[in-house]
Amino acid sequence: MRLRVQGLYVMDASKRSAHGNAYFTGFGKAKRIVFFDTLLEKHTLDEIESILAHELGHFKFGHVRQMILQAAIIAFIGFAALYWAFGSETFAGWFGLPHDPGVVLIALLFAKEPVSHLLHPLLAARSRKNEFEADDFARRIVGKEPMISALTRLTRDNLATLTPDPLYAKFYFSHPPVPMRVAQLRGAVEA
Template sequence: MASQWSGLLMLLALAGVTMSIDRQARGDNAPPAESRASLAEKARHYFTTDELARGRAYARGRYLLYGVRMIVTLGLFGLLTLTPLSAKIGDLSVSMTGGRVWLTVGLYGLMVAALYHVVTFPVSLYGGFVREHLFGLSRQTLAAWSGDYLKAMLVNTVILLPLLIVLYAFIRRDPVRWYLPVWIVVVLVMTVLAELSPILFDPLFHTFRPVQDQQLVNRLRILSDRAGLTVGPILEIDAGRKTTKTNAYFTGFGRARRIVLYDTLLAASTPEEVELIVAHELGHWRRHHIWKGMALSAVSALGTLWLIARLLRMAADSGRFGFIHPADPRSLPFVLLLLLVLAILTTPIRMAISRAFEREADRESLRLTANPRAFIDSEVVLARSNLSDVDPPRAVVWLLYTHPPILERIAMAEAYLAQQRQ
């Protein structure tokens, strides 16, 4: 009974923290909450009935696929954890590697990864290729999509497999306090990847070139100077050969810091709209969101690893999960199951923090440009090209949305515009 009450209290605390973050992020100058009827009228003002219906249908399918992927993944890791299957894979790994520890861990990890890709591939194929074509968003052939899928799988393997071997080496060395050195390694890898990913990995999937419109480049340079930021190259990415979606992002640290614009965005937007979208990305840097996000990730990683270390020892002592020592690679499915469950439970908080950052970046973009009309127009362009659900259910926003809904962002810009006119 006590454990049930503690679980309920934890869920209530989670909901309270999430709602508190959302409330504080809206700020004192946020527009008043609108009724469903008012939101529906606003949606019809900016979007056609067909655009609203297609965006809703596309988004709801994505919600469903997200749920299916979670259920399938939980089922796989649960099956491996609670049945003899994990032990059989472990025995096979030992026999194939002659019992050499790091080879056994690596091979076991590869086998589990292969099982994961086998069971989730149908979801990836349908969601990432079939459905994107059904909604007219993809321009990729099946061969091209498959090539990207395999490259992503290879990149993940190159990064994660050494980390897995390091993880179990530290567990073997100190089964109680292994989480501290592993945490240091995770933070270092996270920082290095943030610096090197734009240089090493992004070019594997796209071709980059400097933006050709020199007037636009000069405009964006002036904007970045106004924001007090020094940026490297302003690049155009050949997204249009794969998708009709539009986007822009700011990536990297130090010398690797750069602004990246989709060629589809440049084709679909006015210079004012592009400037506004880039101002939003600059707003993230002005508000130090990248560093704050990394700091929060580091803190949450430490807490997660500490909890897993405790639960892993308890599971090994119980002998109920196919391993009797935390360093046994057969414990990997148990660890992955814990990671997934913790990720699901903390998703509302992570999403609330992300939405808070996005609202701050939105406000910064308006301060930098003083152009709420371009803000509204850019939101409409992004929503149309990406088939956004402009007014999703509040529960879905709370659980899954990294950004505020489109209509909320438009309402914020409308309030700013009204203040300008006073």
């Protein structure tokens, strides 16, 4: 794995929040890893190294590229639906509405929410899978204990719950609950 990044950046997040975070972003020559200053202040060097390894895992597995492609496909489908709905009297007819561009746009905006609601669990599941992969990569690079410690500290510092409702978490969470991540790191469960 060879990674060329434009840099490791520190975001001055402490002016707005005590929340800690890090993320990998960009592609091509514009790749960056960003750490919140709050994360750097509250974590040990081993934990920071494990978080960096986690973000490098996102690069290794192409998660940013996959998410950009996924967003592009969803946008293409959305624009195709717009094109079809504006060009066809069928869509407005389904709802007993006149074929007027303003009415069609409003109907599409109302239809977007239920479709998004149905897609959300699928997209969230894919994101959780990516997080498990990046966690496992970090475990292989720096070991499980620094990653477990970092996840636990992040959860505590960010005032996140350790016991979310499992059904709610499956539907809405883009990251697996920390107890699941810890269990996965310890080898107790399968992703």
